[in-house]
Amino acid sequence: MQAAGPSGKRCPICDGHTIYEARLYLHMRITIIGSGYVGLVTGACFAEVGHEVICMDNDTRKIKALRNGKIPIYEPGLDQLVQRNVSAHRLSFSGSIEEGVGNSEVIFIAVPTPPQVDGSVDLTYIERVAREIASVLKEYRVIVDKSTVPVKTGEKVAETIRRYSQAEVEFDVVSNPEFLREGCAVADLMEPDRIVIGSDSERALTIMKRVYEPFMAPMMITDINSAELIKHAANSFLALKISYINALSAICEASGADIEKVADGIGADKRIGRSFLNAGLGYGGSCFPKDVAAFLSISEQIGEPFPLLTEVQRINQHQRKRFVNRLRDTLWILKEKRIAVWGLTFKPDTDDVRSSVAVDLVNDLIREGAHVTAYDPKGNERVQELNLCPGVHLADSALDAVRDAETLVLATEWPDFAAIDLAEVYRRMHTPIVFDGRNLFDPNTMRDLGFQYYSIGRPPTKANSNGHSGRLANIDLGNIPKYTCRQRHNKVTQGSR
Ligand code: UGA
Secondary structure (H helix, E strand, O other), X not given: OOOOOOOOEEOOOOOXXXXXXXXXXXXXXXXXXXXXXXXXXXXXXXXXOOOEEEEEOOOHHHHHHHHOOOOOOOOOOHXXXXXXXXXXXXXXXXXXXXXXXXXXXXXXXXXXXXXXXXXXXXXXXXXXXXXXXXXXXXXXXXXEEOOOOOOOHHHHHHHHHHHHOOOOOOEEEEEOOOOOOOOOHHHHHHOOOOEEEEOOOHHHHHHHHHHHHHHOOOEEEEOHHHHHHHHHHHHHXXXXXXXXXXXXXXXXXXXXXXXXXXXHHHHOOOOOOOOOOOOOOOOXXXXXXXXXHHHHHHXXXXXXXXXXXXXXXXXXXXXXXXXXXXXXXXXXXXXXXXXXXXXXXXXXXXXXXXXXXXXXXXXXXHHOOOEEEEEOOOOHHHHHHOOOOOOOEEOOOHHHHHOXXXXXXXXXXXXXXXXXXXXXXXXXXXXXXXXXXXOXXXXXXXXXXXXXXXXXXXXXXXXXXXXXOOOHHHOOOOOOOOOOEOOHHHHHHHHOO
């Protein structure tokens, strides 16, 4: 990132650092097996730096849609990236394993590794792909595991390929974990903090370095088991940071301290760092919950249980329950209460509602008999499609959702909510009570606007007057800024790099 690449071309994503143009001198032919979230973003970014990439999937409808320019996921910047590289003939899509393995020097495996009921990882797809690769392997290939897998999976993949190969063909298996965050995956891939490559084969390492050289990021070469472990250890540590700050938020609520000030105070210590210390409703998504459970499971399997992570999970669950308890304490009875919920996705800038705390929260409220109207800028459709919140009413806008609501709950910190006209929200609500599960709004502003405002780990605020929030008509709005949030979202996404 520091040194300019030979082309001097500016990075198309951030328009900042210059990138190497791999196509000028060292482009590789790469196949990505699995065109889901990780596979597609990785393939598009490899193509962007000049490699020739085939993205594969066994879902023929998906391949057809991709060939027609339809991107199955929402990820900022991805559609333009795909379009540009398809037009430049650097990116193509295929359903044929023969074509994928036959035409490329490096084969990335990016298939799902879903959780099983006991928390361990279902490696069925990985194993199947290993057999499929073996069945068409004719000359040396580097086979890279990009999917998140438990330590020692690489050894199993190599064993399987060896067992199912038709002939004595040379190959190497490499572990190359991904560290992409949904919502900023393209930027994370184009400008990674580090690239971890696990292999003990010089031949494979030389090829992997050529694949990643254009990104000009620090490369860390390890053995294959360490690379696999790094991924689970990194995600579990980030989850631990979140649970730590959430446990502290309960202590702040009980003692009258302010979690934001505490987080700033400890985060200013460089050894600790401020990122991933944002208290909230807990972590969700398709990675942290699954990876913490998987890490627990594999550590038990290898005879070294890791109970610290059990506590991380417990705190995460408890944080949402504490929030609902506080809501119940305030509203007394939740049954028949009209509650608006803003946010359904597991975090902003994604349409992903898998393992979303917001979805769980909506279901908690519905179970208690509340009438919930929810709105999410990108998540409504998915929640409806998958019927994740039976009984919820989905609104067309944030302002629609709060009409006549007795309480507003903020569950996901979308910038759209931060920018909303809160005076209008106040006017539309039946009773101006706000429960902010992501500390998006400023308590003083909320108080000045007349809201009864509760957030995470901060003292609640009530309207100034006589203990009850006066209606907004009585308040002079002249000095109140329309945008009242602290742009916490930016803090999350920038700070966590
Ligand atoms: C996470 C990791 O951050 C990536 O490095 C990793 O590659 C990815 O998992 C993966 O394994 O594929 P992601 O799940 O996209 O990325 O989302 P994050 O931004 O890490 O957020 C995860 C959850 O933690 C969200 O629910 C978010 O709201 C929550 N969170 C995050 C907090 O509650 N507080 C924080 O301070 C930060």
